[in-house]
Each structure stands twice: as structure tokens, then as C-alpha cells.
Amino acid sequence: MSRRPHSGRHCHLPRRSLVAKSLVIVESPAKAKKIGKILGSDFVVDSSIGHIRDLPRNAAEIPAKYKGEKWARMGVNVENGFEPIYVVPKDKKAQVTKLKKLLKDSDQLYLATDKDREGEAIAWHLLEVLKPKVDVKRMVFNEITEDAILNALQNSGELDQNLVEAQETRRILDRLVGYEVSPVLWKMVRPRLSAGRVQSPAVRIVVQRERERIAFVSASYFSIDAVFETEEKEMFDAKLLTIEEKKIATGKDFDSTGELASKKVVLLDEDAARDLQQKLTGQAFSVTDVDRKPYTRKPKAPFRxxxxxxxxxxxxxxxxxxxxxxxxxxxxxxxxxxxxxxxxxxxxxxxxxxxxxxxxxxxxxxxxxxxxxxxxxxxxxxxxxxxxxxxxxxxxxxxxxxxxxxxxxxxxxxxxxxxxxSQMANARGERLAVRIAGESTDGRATVFGASGLTITFPGFMRAYVEGSDNPEADLDDKEKHLPAMAEEDDLTAVKIDAVGHDTKPPARYNEASLIERLEELGIGRPSTYASIISTIQDRGYVWKRGAALIPSFTAFATVGLLEEHFSDLVDYEFTARMEADLDDIAAGETESRPWLRKFYLGNGAPGLAQMVVERLGEIDARQVNSFPIGEDDNGQLVEARAGRYGP
CATH class of the missing domain: 1.10.290.10 (Topoisomerase I, domain 4)
Incomplete structure (x- = not known):
């Protein structure tokens, strides 16, 4: 008689013989241990320790019968339907042997790998390698709890071949791009570099931001900041908004060349700001407008x-x-x-x-x-x-x-x-905007502004505020209290300052903002974001200063080469379309082999294989490895050049 898993709940598991047990295979030992405790002694739970098969990683792994083929180095038969060569790596052979032995003593096989493309592919490879002669079921679950595992066991089904096909297509695609384009980089930029379907557009994003920063021209401007006091001796900060009904220029009014984007604003330089400061000091001010609006903030969605x-x-x-x-x-x-x-x-x-x-x-x-x-x-x-x-x-x-x-x-x-x-009520409160008028000694009308926020009901903010690990402190920061005021109230300017500012170039990406940008562009998927970020750093394309991601000279050279000669491979829309096509393959809406054939061999236009042959002779290595970094004191262009061993 079968023993029930470790649970006080009633569950209906199939009866087992006294000897044979069901074999459950997952990806990791930790997962196997946890699930084994749930299922009990009638089940043997072991792991594949990740993928058990893959394309050959080097020449030594290519099977002898394929070594003479031109395409063998890629591990994909591009001459016959893009059939991949799969091999069991040396470091996985012992685990495969162990799983085969366990399967011999089992009367049922459950494949319980992750519920996504990679998990489905691992399950398929297990089937192909283990060649089970017993009944095989696919177990899928979203969490490793007793209820979820027992439910997955009782509702086990079949492999999703469309997901398997999508993963295989993605793997072949990445191999074709990497093995065809990377050697071009070795010859023209530096040995041991790599190009990647998703990796290269990610590097381009970082490089483009650095180009924007290099080209950026900073502009200087001044603001007038004041501290006002009410008749009740309560003080608050305000900023000059307009003079003679014209808006005072702020950093947002300048473009990347350091020029004002609009002529409808007043630019205060240091002399004008100091002059206005003096002519406003000691003048009378009064409240001209008090605007109160309800404030509502909704919680963010749960994490993806x-x-x-x-x-x-x-x-x-x-x-x-x-x-x-x-x-x-x-x-x-x-x-x-x-x-x-x-x-x-x-x-x-x-x-x-x-x-x-x-x-x-x-x-x-x-x-x-x-x-x-x-x-x-x-x-x-x-x-x-x-x-x-x-x-x-x-x-x-x-x-x-x-x-x-x-x-x-x-x-x-x-x-x-x-x-x-995510399941709590909205935060509620009140926004307050105050306008304060005064006149300079030379008769110019000025308007200052101050704003405040009062939270009357914190709602979800009691539990969580995005970007803060201390919600209560962040809640205090979000609130800005202004004294009680009414129109025509007189105010005293306790302090008026002329404050200098310089416009700043766009911030460099950090890991969080780069992932956000990749997601906006439709590049990559949840399973790949972390590996993309790691890969571009490990390959020397990007390095960190604090949290900021900074492109290397090699990144500039590589992106420049790809933009000029293999533009599709770093084109954001093209990369996003490839991701969408892989989604269609996973949904069974697109056939993979015709799609791969068009990408690699072409259909009317040259495919990747022909492009590599044609473009290689056109590439000027010296030009590729030179790029502008600014101008010298005489206005002459300054270029950096990436060599084999550095800039």
C-alpha cells in the first residue's frame, strides 16, 4: 500500500508496487530535496543539474562523424534543415548515468522542470537521452509548496512541443549569430570578443548613452530662491517662477547643445540674477493664489x-x-x-x-x-x-x-x-500650490511659487514605497508641509538668494535602468535580463563605476562596426521582432525552420551567412577602432583608438 506524502491533508495518489517507485526529475538538487520531502518514500526525486545536452562548446565535443563537415564548428547543420548536433558534456555524463540507473527501478517518470521554454527543453532532452520505457508525465507548478506539488502530480500532462521548438530555435539562432559574427570582431577589433543577438543591442544602448554624454554641452543659468515668513512666524521655501509674466529658465528649458529650446523664457545669468536679488531684497510680498487639489496614488503591480x-x-x-x-x-x-x-x-x-x-x-x-x-x-x-x-x-x-x-x-x-x-487602498492627501507676488525696486513684477503635499491617509504606503527600504521614512520625505495661507496674506522675504546651476548630461545607465530600457524596447525576456547584464560586463564591453555602467573603448569599436556593417544585429526594432517571432513559434503560430532559413540564408535579400562574407573585405579596422571623444582647446576633433591591448 502506498504511503501518503508528508501531510495531514487527504490526497489521492496512485497506489504503487512494493518495489517500483516513481522517478521525478527536476533541475536542481535543492529543488529535488524540497520536493522529495513533500512526496515521501514512494517517489525518488533527483535533478538533471541544469541542461544535460547542448550544442558542442568546442571542436573536441563535435562527434567524429561530423568533423569533416564545413558547418560542424557551429554544431548546426545549416545545409540540411538547421538540424542541431546535441552532445552530453563530460561534466554531465555521470549524472545522466545516475538518472538512467534510477529509471530502471521506476515504473513512472515525472518530468518536473521549470514551466517555461528552458524548462520544457530540459524535459525534452531528458526524454531523448534517457529513452524511458515507462509512462512519462509532465509536472508543472508555480511554487514549491505541498498543495502545488500534489496538484501538479494529480494533473500531470504532456510536453509542450511548441515551447521546446521555440527554445531550440532561440539556441540555434544565438549560435549562428555568435559563431558567424564573433570571428569578424576577432579580426577587426580584438581577439576573444563575442557578438550576440541580445548582448550586442544591449551594449549599443550603453554606448549610445555615452555618445550623448560626450556630445552634451553644459549650460549655466541662475535661479532666485527665497525663504518667506508668514505673519504667524512660520517659514517656507519658494522659487521665482516668472518675471514680467515670462517664465524663468530652468534646466529643462535647455537642449543637449546648451541652447534654450524656447525664446519664451527668461535666462538669468549671474549678473542679472545678482541684480534682481538686490532689487527684491526688502520688498513687500503677498499671496495671490492658493490652489488645493486632492492627491491620490495607486500601488504598483506585484513584481515581475x-x-x-x-x-x-x-x-x-x-x-x-x-x-x-x-x-x-x-x-x-x-x-x-x-x-x-x-x-x-x-x-x-x-x-x-x-x-x-x-x-x-x-x-x-x-x-x-x-x-x-x-x-x-x-x-x-x-x-x-x-x-x-x-x-x-x-x-x-x-x-x-x-x-x-x-x-x-x-x-x-x-x-x-x-x-x-498591491492589494491595499490608495494613498490619499492634498496638494497645495501657492503663488506669491512682489515687485522689484525698478518696477518689475515677479511671482514666486511654493508647493506642498499632505498625506491624509497613507494606504499602501504603510507597507511599501518603490525604491525605499524604509517606507515610514520615505513617507515623511514625500510630505512637504506649507503653513496655512490665504489670498492677500502679507509675507516677509527673510532671505533671497541667487543660485547658480549647470545643466547635466543624461545619466549613465545602471543595471536597473538598462533592464527597464531593454524591456521598453522588447529586447530579451525575464529569463535573460540578468545574464545579459553579466555577459556584457564579463566580456569587457561594460564596466562599473559605483552603480553606473560605462562602455569600454572596445564597446565603442564593436558597436561602430556592427552599426555600419551588420546594422540589423544592433537594430532595436529588428531584435524585438525576433523576440516576437520566437513568441509566435512558442505559440505554434510560426514554423521555425523556414524562419531560420530566411535569417541565415536570406530570401530575396542577403542572409547572415552571405553578409559576413561580403562585408569582411569592406571593413577598415583602423576606422572601426577610432571614434571621437570631444574637441581640444582649438576646436579640433579628438579621437581615441582601441588597440588590441587597450586604447
């Missing part, structure tokens, strides 16, 4: 992969890879749902759990009338919920912290706060 990485950097100073490593461990140990997703959906049970926790912690007045739902971005293809605490009742961060390391505890708390806040 990209927003988790962005907020973990802002709030916790975690890199993308650090965030995903901690999230992986939290998922594998049953604390959060699957962490590679572009969905913001919460299940019915999760909505109930969140609302119950809100009511218990903050009171029913913090609950909206109905559960909140959030739209999922167009093209979302990961079949998961948002990232949230696992289970039908969310564990408190203080309880989880006792079971995990510091990074995991901090990340769980961030996920918990965001999930809870």
Missing part, C-alpha cells in the same frame, strides 16, 4: 522579473545576478513563486492571502472594495503568476528571516511588501 531586479537595486543595492541568485534559492526552498516571469497576475488564493494579511496587520480600512488586478504587458509569454510569497497564507518576513541567509531575507521582505501593497 524586471521590476524585481530594478527595485532590488534601488532599495537593497543588489546587482541583477545577486537578486536572481537569492530569488532562485527562495523559490527552490518554497518561499516564493517562480522568479522568471513577465506576469503581474495573482491567483485567487494569493489575492485572498494578501487581503487577509492586510486586514489583520493594518485594518479593513486599508483594503479596497475588491481585489486589485493588473494588466500584463503585450507579448508576455511566461506562463506564471507574478513573483509573490508562496502558499495560501504568506509567511511573515520575520519568520522567513530565521530560515534563510541575509540576502534572501531582505529580498523576501521586499517581495512580501510589494505583494501586500
Amino acid at each position: 522579473t524586471s521590476t524585481l531586479q530594478q527595485d532590488a537595486l534601488r532599495s537593497l543595492r543588489f546587482s541583477s545576478s545577486r537578486t536572481m541568485s537569492a530569488a532562485q534559492r527562495l523559490y527552490e526552498n518554497g518561499f516564493i513563486t517562480y522568479m522568471r516571469t513577465d506576469s503581474t497576475t495573482l491567483s485567487e488564493s494569493a489575492l485572498t492571502a494578501a487581503r487577509n494579511q492586510v486586514a489583520g496587520l493594518y485594518g479593513k480600512e486599508y483594503l479596497p472594495d475588491a481585489p486589485r488586478t493588473y494588466g500584463t504587458a503585450k507579448g508576455a509569454q511566461e506562463a506564471h503568476e507574478a513573483i509573490r510569497p508562496a502558499g495560501d497564507a504568506f509567511q511573515m518576513p520575520t519568520d522567513v528571516a530565521k530560515q534563510v541567509n541575509s540576502d534572501e531575507a531582505k529580498l523576501y521582505e521586499l517581495i512580501w511588501k510589494r505583494t501586500i501593497a
Whole structure:
């Protein structure tokens, strides 16, 4: 008779023989350990330790029968339907042998890899390599909890061949781009460089921002800042907005060349600002307008992969890879749902759990009338919920912290706060805008402005404010109180200052803003953001100064070469279309082989293979490796040149 898994609940698992057991295969040992505890002794749970097969990584891995073929170096038969050569790497052979042995003693095989393209592909490769003679089922789940695992077991199904096809197509595509274009970079820029379908556009984004910064011309301007005092001796800050009904220029009014974008504003240079400061000092001022407007702020949607990485950097100073490593461990140990997703959906049970926790912690007045739902971005293809605490009742961060390391505890708390806040009421308050008029000694009419915000009901901000790991402190920062004022109230200018400013170039990307930009452009997917960020740093294209991402000279040279000679490979729209096409293949709406054939061999226009042959002779290595970095004191263009061993 079968033993029931470790649970007090009643569940209906199939009866087993006294000897044979079911084999369940997952990706990681940690996941196997957790699921093994849930399923009990009638199941053997082991892991593939990631992918067990891949394209050959080097010449030594190419099977002997293919070594004479021209296409063998790529591991893809581009002459016969783009058939890939799959090999089991040396470091995976022992694990494959172990799994085969376990399968011999089993009467059922459950493939329980992740519920996405990579997971589906791992499951398919396991089928191909293990060649099971027993019944095979596909188990999918979004969290590693007892209920989720038992439900997945009882509702197991078949592999999704469309997902497998999409992953294989993506792998072949990346191999074709990398193996055809990277050698061009070796010859023209520097040895051991790599080009990538997603990697290269990501580098271009960083390079383009640096070009903007290099070309940027700073402009100087002054503002007039004042401290006013009411008749009740309460003080507040204000800024000069207009003079003679003309707006005072601020940094937003300048373009990247340092010129004013509009002639309708007044530019205060230092002399004009100092003169106006003197002529306003000691003058009479009064309130001319008090505008009160209701303030409402809605909570953000629960985390998806990209927003988790962005907020973990802002709030916790975690890199993308650090965030995903901690999230992986939290998922594998049953604390959060699957962490590679572009969905913001919460299940019915999760909505109930969140609302119950809100009511218990903050009171029913913090609950909206109905559960909140959030739209999922167009093209979302990961079949998961948002990232949230696992289970039908969310564990408190203080309880989880006792079971995990510091990074995991901090990340769980961030996920918990965001999930809870997503189901809380709006923050409410009042915005106040005040206008103050006065006249300079030479008769010029001036208007100062001050604004304030008062939060009357914090709502979701009690639990979470984006970009802060201390919501209560951030709530205080968000509020700016102004004294009670009414029209025609007299004010005293306690202090008037002329303050100098310089316009700033656009900020460099950090990991969070680069991921945000990639997502805006439709480049990459939840499973790839962290690896993109890591790869462009590991390959020497980008380095960090603090949190800022700075392109190397090699990045400038590489992007310049690709823009001129292989423009599609760094074109954002082209790359996004390829991502969308892969989504269509995953949905069964597009056939992969004709698509690969068109990309590589061409259809009317040259494909990648022909482009590489034709363009190689056109590339001027000296020109590619030279790029402008500014001008000298005489206005002459200054160029930097990237050599094989540096600039």
C-alpha cells in the first residue's frame, strides 16, 4: 500500500508496487530535496543539474562523424534543415548515468522542470537521452509548496512541443549569430570578443548613452530662491517662477547643445540674477493664489522579473545576478513563486492571502472594495503568476528571516511588501500650490511659487514605497508641509538668494535602468535580463563605476562596426521582432525552420551567412577602432583608438 506524502491533508495518489517507485526529475538538487520531502518514500526525486545536452562548446565535443563537415564548428547543420548536433558534456555524463540507473527501478517518470521554454527543453532532452520505457508525465507548478506539488502530480500532462521548438530555435539562432559574427570582431577589433543577438543591442544602448554624454554641452543659468515668513512666524521655501509674466529658465528649458529650446523664457545669468536679488531684497510680498487639489496614488503591480531586479537595486543595492541568485534559492526552498516571469497576475488564493494579511496587520480600512488586478504587458509569454510569497497564507518576513541567509531575507521582505501593497487602498492627501507676488525696486513684477503635499491617509504606503527600504521614512520625505495661507496674506522675504546651476548630461545607465530600457524596447525576456547584464560586463564591453555602467573603448569599436556593417544585429526594432517571432513559434503560430532559413540564408535579400562574407573585405579596422571623444582647446576633433591591448 502506498504511503501518503508528508501531510495531514487527504490526497489521492496512485497506489504503487512494493518495489517500483516513481522517478521525478527536476533541475536542481535543492529543488529535488524540497520536493522529495513533500512526496515521501514512494517517489525518488533527483535533478538533471541544469541542461544535460547542448550544442558542442568546442571542436573536441563535435562527434567524429561530423568533423569533416564545413558547418560542424557551429554544431548546426545549416545545409540540411538547421538540424542541431546535441552532445552530453563530460561534466554531465555521470549524472545522466545516475538518472538512467534510477529509471530502471521506476515504473513512472515525472518530468518536473521549470514551466517555461528552458524548462520544457530540459524535459525534452531528458526524454531523448534517457529513452524511458515507462509512462512519462509532465509536472508543472508555480511554487514549491505541498498543495502545488500534489496538484501538479494529480494533473500531470504532456510536453509542450511548441515551447521546446521555440527554445531550440532561440539556441540555434544565438549560435549562428555568435559563431558567424564573433570571428569578424576577432579580426577587426580584438581577439576573444563575442557578438550576440541580445548582448550586442544591449551594449549599443550603453554606448549610445555615452555618445550623448560626450556630445552634451553644459549650460549655466541662475535661479532666485527665497525663504518667506508668514505673519504667524512660520517659514517656507519658494522659487521665482516668472518675471514680467515670462517664465524663468530652468534646466529643462535647455537642449543637449546648451541652447534654450524656447525664446519664451527668461535666462538669468549671474549678473542679472545678482541684480534682481538686490532689487527684491526688502520688498513687500503677498499671496495671490492658493490652489488645493486632492492627491491620490495607486500601488504598483506585484513584481515581475524586471521590476524585481530594478527595485532590488534601488532599495537593497543588489546587482541583477545577486537578486536572481537569492530569488532562485527562495523559490527552490518554497518561499516564493517562480522568479522568471513577465506576469503581474495573482491567483485567487494569493489575492485572498494578501487581503487577509492586510486586514489583520493594518485594518479593513486599508483594503479596497475588491481585489486589485493588473494588466500584463503585450507579448508576455511566461506562463506564471507574478513573483509573490508562496502558499495560501504568506509567511511573515520575520519568520522567513530565521530560515534563510541575509540576502534572501531582505529580498523576501521586499517581495512580501510589494505583494501586500498591491492589494491595499490608495494613498490619499492634498496638494497645495501657492503663488506669491512682489515687485522689484525698478518696477518689475515677479511671482514666486511654493508647493506642498499632505498625506491624509497613507494606504499602501504603510507597507511599501518603490525604491525605499524604509517606507515610514520615505513617507515623511514625500510630505512637504506649507503653513496655512490665504489670498492677500502679507509675507516677509527673510532671505533671497541667487543660485547658480549647470545643466547635466543624461545619466549613465545602471543595471536597473538598462533592464527597464531593454524591456521598453522588447529586447530579451525575464529569463535573460540578468545574464545579459553579466555577459556584457564579463566580456569587457561594460564596466562599473559605483552603480553606473560605462562602455569600454572596445564597446565603442564593436558597436561602430556592427552599426555600419551588420546594422540589423544592433537594430532595436529588428531584435524585438525576433523576440516576437520566437513568441509566435512558442505559440505554434510560426514554423521555425523556414524562419531560420530566411535569417541565415536570406530570401530575396542577403542572409547572415552571405553578409559576413561580403562585408569582411569592406571593413577598415583602423576606422572601426577610432571614434571621437570631444574637441581640444582649438576646436579640433579628438579621437581615441582601441588597440588590441587597450586604447
